[in-house]
Amino acid sequence: MIAVRPGLSYIRGVTTLTLDAAKCNGCLLCLKVCPHPVFGPLKGSVEILEPDLCMECGACVKNCSEDALSVNPGVGCAAAILRGWLTRSGTECRQ
Numbered sequence: 001m002i003a004v005r006p007g008l009s010y011i012r013g014v015t016t017l018t019l020d021a022a023k024c025n026g027c028l029l030c031l032k033v034c035p036h037p038v039f040g041p042l043k044g045s046v047e048i049l050e051p052d053l054c055m056e057c058g059a060c061v062k063n064c065s066e067d068a069l070s071v072n073p074g075v076g077c078a079a080a081i082l083r084g085w086l087t088r089s090g091t092e093c094r095q
């Protein structure tokens with residue numbers, strides 16, 4: 001299943017992004033540094049609104065002072081899709 005957004009497509013349900021809401025202090029830095037609208041504000045915290053838009057770049061994790069986020073940068077389908085685009089070999093997702 002492919003999630004289609006203007007300009008980019010991702011495979012659904014494969015991102016390694018997780019949020020521990022109990023640790024979140026609501027600074028919203030993750031929302032500001034994320035290149036896609038993955039996060040949304042939620043009563044002094046954030047929520048993951050669109051996980052399938054996550055390209056596993058790791059920017060949110062590196063900027064979270066509370067260690068509330070985790071992702072395995074570059075090991076998910078984002079890497080596979082980018083590799084497929086760059087090599088023109090298709091966009092298969094392999095772990």
Ligand code: SF4
Nearest residue numbers: 024025027028030064
């Ligand atoms: S950067 Fe971390 S602490 Fe700040 S809003 Fe995002 S998850 Fe919460």
Ligand code: SF4
Nearest residue numbers: 034054055057058060
């Ligand atoms: S890993 Fe990158 S794309 Fe995914 S939520 Fe964090 S900042 Fe956004």
